[in-house]
Amino acid sequence: MASFFTAALKSFKGGEEEPPKGPPKDAKEATLPIGMSREEFEEYQRQLLEEKIERDKAFAQRKAGRAAVRMHLRNKYRLAQDERDDAQLHVAGGAVELPQELATMVHGEVGEEEEQDGSTGAFAFLSKLRDVDLPALRDQALGSVGEVKEKCALM
Secondary structure (H helix, E strand, O other), rough: OHHHHHHHHHHHHHHOOOOOOOOOOHHHHHHOOOOOOHHHHHHHHHHHHHHHHHHHHHHHHHHHHHHHHHHHHHHOOOOOOOOHHHHHHHHOOOOOOHHHHHHHHHHHHHHHHHHHHOOOOOOOOHHHHOOOOOHHHHHHHHHHHHHHOOOOOOO
């Protein structure tokens, strides 16, 4: 079917044969830009490749830093770990240093939380009970019960 249309198109053009539109015989000459020698072009290609590798390394490092922050926060809040974060750390070489701002944020929140709670766990309220002045609390409760008795005839 396609050959029918191409034959019809050639006859419409007057039977002129077009040269084949394949790649040139020397592919390297076809890729060289105008006004640039082969050595300059190879140097340019090498620089592009090096820049790409550097960008990829920096990107992998940023991704690994984010994964490290997620892992620290999951440890802090005792959440399930994600193996993708661990894989990101291994891709970046394993040793990822958190940026200073993120490190202070993650570790600073842990310190603030410990200061607020006093201790962690289900029985954290017991440490707060030690600070309560029980005799003063008992006297205050008895005083308020006495006031209510005076005001209410039923008690």
